[in-house]
Amino acid sequence: MKAYELRTESGVTTLSMVERAQPVAGRGEVVVRMRAASLNYRDLIISKAPRSAPLIPLCDGAGEVVEAGPGVSDIKAGDRVAGTYFQDWVSGPLNPGVLRTVLGQNIDGVLAEYVALKEHGVVRVPAHLSFEEAATLPCAALTAWQALVTEGRIKAGDTVVVMGTGGVSIFALQFALMCGARVIATTGTDSKLERLRALGAAAVINYKTTPEWDKTVLELTGGVGADHIVEVGGAGTLPRSLRAVRHGGFVSLIGVLGGAGEKFSPGSIILKGVRLQGIFVGSREMFEDMNRAIALSAMRPVVDRTYQFEEAAAALAFLESGRHFGKICIRV
Numbered sequence: 001m002k003a004y005e006l007r008t009e010s011g012v013t014t015l016s017m018v019e020r021a022q023p024v025a026g027r028g029e030v031v032v033r034m035r036a037a038s039l040n041y042r043d044l045i046i047s048k049a050p051r052s053a054p055l056i057p058l059c060d061g062a063g064e065v066v067e068a069g070p071g072v073s074d075i076k077a078g079d080r081v082a083g084t085y086f087q088d089w090v091s092g093p094l095n096p097g098v099l100r101t102v103l104g105q106n107i108d109g110v111l112a113e114y115v116a117l118k119e120h121g122v123v124r125v126p127a128h129l130s131f132e133e134a135a136t137l138p139c140a141a142l143t144a145w146q147a148l149v150t151e152g153r154i155k156a157g158d159t160v161v162v163m164g165t166g167g168v169s170i171f172a173l174q175f176a177l178m179c180g181a182r183v184i185a186t187t188g189t190d191s192k193l194e195r196l197r198a199l200g201a202a203a204v205i206n207y208k209t210t211p212e213w214d215k216t217v218l219e220l221t222g223g224v225g226a227d228h229i230v231e232v233g234g235a236g237t238l239p240r241s242l243r244a245v246r247h248g249g250f251v252s253l254i255g256v257l258g259g260a261g262e263k264f265s266p267g268s269i270i271l272k273g274v275r276l277q278g279i280f281v282g283s284r285e286m287f288e289d290m291n292r293a294i295a296l297s298a299m300r301p302v303v304d305r306t307y308q309f310e311e312a313a314a315a316l317a318f319l320e321s322g323r324h325f326g327k328i329c330i331r332v
């Protein structure tokens, strides 16, 4: 079968298409004929990092099950599934053991024609989604879901701030609307403002031309602040997020896009009683909850562009350009 491998030689990591043996389903495993994969910001970092052994990249993929190994009881051949980001995080809180089971990071990922996954490492995907759409769910969508729904306990009427127009933020916008919340969306690109409005953002802010976007959020909320901030900027944006959130509001710490930031004091977290929560993708149980909500609401992920299998390097380059809106997919 065809697959991609990341391999480090003379200190340089490269991505190339290779021939590998087609996997066979072991005990408790299923083999998935991958039909689509999707990119995340982390794949850019992983594609440049030095490796001691070759690795099939990407954590996000969907396809159909072609073989179920001995001991597999629930998933069967023909099921349309996506792999879970952490192969071993089934339910309950995050634990150190599952950190070693990340697709396309410590174990081979999904950018291949066939992939063997644990039965508990796949979930059935909503029937109305194409394979490309389903491939966007395992990382970005689940992260946004855990942030707003599982941990954030979002309510109708809440105000949610989402930052930029990458995968996590666009899913956060869609889930917030699904739950009856109002969305204030930011972007650093003027041409994306209209697309955010068209998706349902009640207000949009260009964080480059309005660097003090936290003040705009306060104005838009009558001086109170937002109920939720989906924080993908990290140190570079956290001080503003803490100014833009309401007393008792929720800041989900997800990403590091904003680089180094101003010095900030934890005092505001205490004085405002802010809930600050680290979010790391999510468990299989959260994935199933999210899929039920996506199916019921007929929500469709926003796929900016789909590349052919031979164009994986071009897909990564497009992600790096930051010109995308939502998700980038690769057809397998």
Ligand SMILES: NC(=O)c1ccc[n+]([C@@H]2O[C@H](COP(=O)([O-])OP(=O)(O)OC[C@H]3O[C@@H](n4cnc5c(N)ncnc54)[C@H](OP(=O)(O)O)[C@@H]3O)[C@@H](O)[C@H]2O)c1
Pocket: 039, 040, 041, 042, 139, 140, 143, 163, 164, 165, 166, 167, 168, 169, 186, 187, 188, 189, 192, 207, 232, 233, 236, 237, 253, 254, 255, 256, 257, 258, 259, 279, 280, 281, 282, 319, 322, 323, 324, 326
């Ligand atoms: N903790 C987790 O479980 C988890 C899971 C997934 C992702 N992440 C992290 O979350 C972040 C986003 O990931 P992603 O896959 O959604 O990324 P992505 O699709 O590559 O999105 C990048 C977009 O973010 C926006 N952006 C860039 N710099 C920004 C800044 N300083 N402030 C606000 N927005 C900015 C830009 O949109 P505009 O052009 O609109 O400005 C850019 O296109 C990354 O740091 C990633 O590592 C964490």
